[in-house]
Amino acid sequence: MLEELARRGRRAAEQADAGTRSLAALHVLDTLGCVVAGASHPLAAQLARFVADTGVPGELCTPALAGRHALRTTVWAEAVLAHADEYDALHPAAAVVPAAVVVPAALAVADREGRPGRTVVDAVISGYEVVVEAGLRFGGPRLYGAAWWPTAAFGALGSAAAAAVLLDLDREETTAALGLAAAGLGGLLSADELGAGHYLLAGRAAADGAEAAHLARAGARASRTLLDGPATAALGRSAAPASPEAEPHLNGCVFKAYPCARPLHAALDALEALSVRGLPVATARRIEILLPEALLRFVTADRTPAGPTEAAASAVFAVAAWLHGAAADVGFFRGTLPPGVPEVVLGHAPELDAHLPDRWGARVSVDLADGQRVEKEVLGGGGDAARTLPGEAVTAKFLRAVGTEEGDPVWAGWIGHCLALDTVPDIGHLRHTLCTLLRR
Secondary structure (H helix, E strand, C coil): CHHHHHHHHHHHHHHCCHHHHHHHHHHHHHHHHHHHHHCCCHHHHHHHHHHHHHCCEEEEEECCEEEEECHHHHHHHHHHHHHHCCCCCEECCCCECHHHHHHHHHHHHHHHHCCCHHHHHHHHHHHHHHHHHHHHHCCHHHHHHHCECHHHHHHHHHHHHHHHHHCCCCHHHHHHHHHHHHCCCCCECCCCCCHHHHHHHHHHHHHHHHHHHHHHHCCCCCCCCCCCCHHHHHHCCCCCCCCCCCCCHHHHCECCCCCCCCHHHHHHHHHHHHHHCCCCHHHCCEEEEEECHHHHHHCECCCCCCCHHHHCCEHHHHHHHHHCCCCCCHHHHHCCCCCCCCEEEEEECHHHHCCCCCCCEEEEEEECCCCCEEEEEEECCCCCCCCCCCHHHHHHHHHHHHCCCCCCHHHHHHHHHHHCHHHCCCHHHHHHHHHHHHCC
């Protein structure tokens, strides 16, 4: 399977059309916006203190940390902060967040190696292809039921595939890089609170993958069968047959509309749909959210979460953010729950289980103040899909993250260069300019 993934990742980049390549650049913009937003998350201060005590100085600047840092630290910090607000792009059927693990590795390795934007686009497409395909073949969200987090389990494969492109590894070396990355397969899903431990897993996966590619370039090798027998034993399920290669998996990824756990997005879309119908949802006395069983593993109905990471997984906070018109505001999830939020309960809708992994559905029942009960079901991935953001909304999301408004000529110029990534001659200059703009 590692050999198949190595071949598939390269083929996806080679065959990507102009639309896919433009979409890859948009994923880079969105992920960098998530990193910038994450840099004000309380977890960022903990990373900075850790790096100050133990970090190794390096040559790379990053929007995640002040100063310059080594490659591993840079990739690790950006991957952690890209996912810290639960705002990074996702592939629903594979249940992985490829953006957080692939984009930081691709940008940092390209910066260090002096590679152009076109190669970064290749790397992003290839990395997404590998991590998504691995997630799909091993069951995606069904792994949650066995306490595995798919992004942690397979993230290093995506990072390694991206770095392999940028290091110009051949197929043999790329397979070795994936083998070295697969050797560390793991990542348990938290059973109570997420805390820093959950988000650090994304950082470790991204950094381990980039390191694996460098080791492969140096001649290191690993077993080619780690995803055949050993992974089957560890994960408790065999890999499914390869998925069709009709188009790159990057095209199946979605940009998140809300900075909270993805299973709650369909529920918020259901509330929005009820509101559009003219129903007074804001006066609700009680809101019940029913989800597929596997997706209940990493959401809660906690009214007093331990911190922002737990708040992002709380259905109560997500509903409160929607009721206050702040569903897209990362800052809301970092504060305290405002008064007057109705009772919010979570439950299981068995009929939604059958739609996984392709559709992450939710059924919402709202008890209104007048005693009326109204219901709405949303099935992500179908005609009633939980929405993904269009390009202009992704750009607006980035502008919010950097703290400016549309029309700022300096930021408009930088965004234009990022979205035309195929034409950027030096990715290091693009990254350095971003860091300078953020700290001016």
